[in-house]
Structures are given as C-alpha cells and as structure tokens.
Amino acid sequence: MLRTAVARDFYFQMFFDDDLPVWGFVGKTERNKQAAAGTAQQQQSDLRFFLFTHFHFDIAYNGDNVIEVNVSTSASDPRRTRDITTASSLPVEFSYSVKWQPTAVQLEDRMDRYSRISFLPQHLEVG
Numbered sequence: 001m002l003r004t005a006v007a008r009d010f011y012f013q014m015f016f017d018d019d020l021p022v023w024g025f026v027g028k029t030e031r032n033k034q035a036a037a038g039t040a041q042q043q044q045s046d047l048r049f050f051l052f053t054h055f056h057f058d059i060a061y062n063g064d065n066v067i068e069v070n071v072s073t074s075a076s077d078p079r080r081t082r083d084i085t086t087a088s089s090l091p092v093e094f095s096y097s098v099k100w101q102p103t104a105v106q107l108e109d110r111m112d113r114y115s116r117i118s119f120l121p122q123h124l125e126v127g
Contacts, residue, residue, distance in 0.1 A: 002026070002084055003049045016069045020110065024071040027051040027081070047085075054080040055096045060103040067103050067110045 006027035014022045032046040052073040060068040074080035082092050 002051055006049045006051065006084070007047070017066055020066065020069055021114070022057075022069045022071050024055060024073065025052065027084070028075055048083060049085045050081040051084050051092060052080065053082050053092060053094050055094075057096060057098045058101065059098060060101050060105065062103055062105060062107065065107040065110075067105045067107065068113070 007029060009025065011023050011025045016022060027050050030048045030050065032048065052075065054074055054077075056072050056074070058068075058070045058072070059066055082090070084090070
C-alpha cells in the first residue's frame with residue numbers, strides 16, 4: 001500500500017489549530033542508474049521506493065498565535081528515509097523537528113497566503 005502511495009506521489013495533509021493546512025509528501029522513488037537505458041518494464045522493476053521518516057516543521061508565530069506551518073523532509077539523507085521496495089512488513093520509526101520563528105503577520109491574515117495559491121492539492125486518501 002505505501003509503495004503505491006509513494007509511486008503516485010501521494011502526500012499527507014494535517015490541520016494545525018483546526019484550520020491551518022499542512023501538506024507533505026509520503027516518500028520518493030529512485031531509479032537505479034543501470035535502469036535508465038532499459039525497456040519501460042525493466043525501468044519499472046528497477047525503481048526503489050523510500051518512505052520519509054523525518055519531517056521538519058517551520059512554524060511562524062505572532063504572540064501566542066501560530067500563523068504559518070511548513071513541513072519539509074530530508075529526502076537526500078538516507079538516514080531519514082526507509083527503503084520499502086521489497087518489504088511487505090517492517091517496523092518504521094518516525095521523527096520530527098520544529099523551528100519556531102516570529103512573524104509580523106497577524107492572526108486574521110494567516111489564511112491570505114492560501115488565497116494566492118492557484119493550484120491547491122487535490123483530495124486523495126490511502127485506505
């Protein structure tokens with residue numbers, strides 16, 4: 001199930017404080033260098049699937065109010081991913097980190113940035 005989510009570039013969506021959305025990708029695929037010259041079927045079988053296991057949150061605040069939350073991954077750090085290419089079941093430990101930064105944006109203006117985004121993610125569920 002997770003390999004399918006990674007292959008299709010699925011993402012997760014969380015809400016902070018009931019209405020502040022946060023999106024992040026579940027994982028990534030990588031192609032073995034030797035697969036680049038093969039047929040489409042060979043290329044598909046040479047894909048590797050990685051689950052992101054660490055998420056970093058940048059949180060902007062103004063006083064006691066959270067104004068903005070962004071999430072990023074350490075996609076290029078092999079210690080922060082888990083290879084799920086062949087495993088049907090394996091334990092995975094997740095971690096996160098947070099950096100807090102003050103901002104001048106007021107609470108009533110925190111949703112303005114979303115009105116400027118022309119393409120918001122579509123709703124997808126992994127079930």
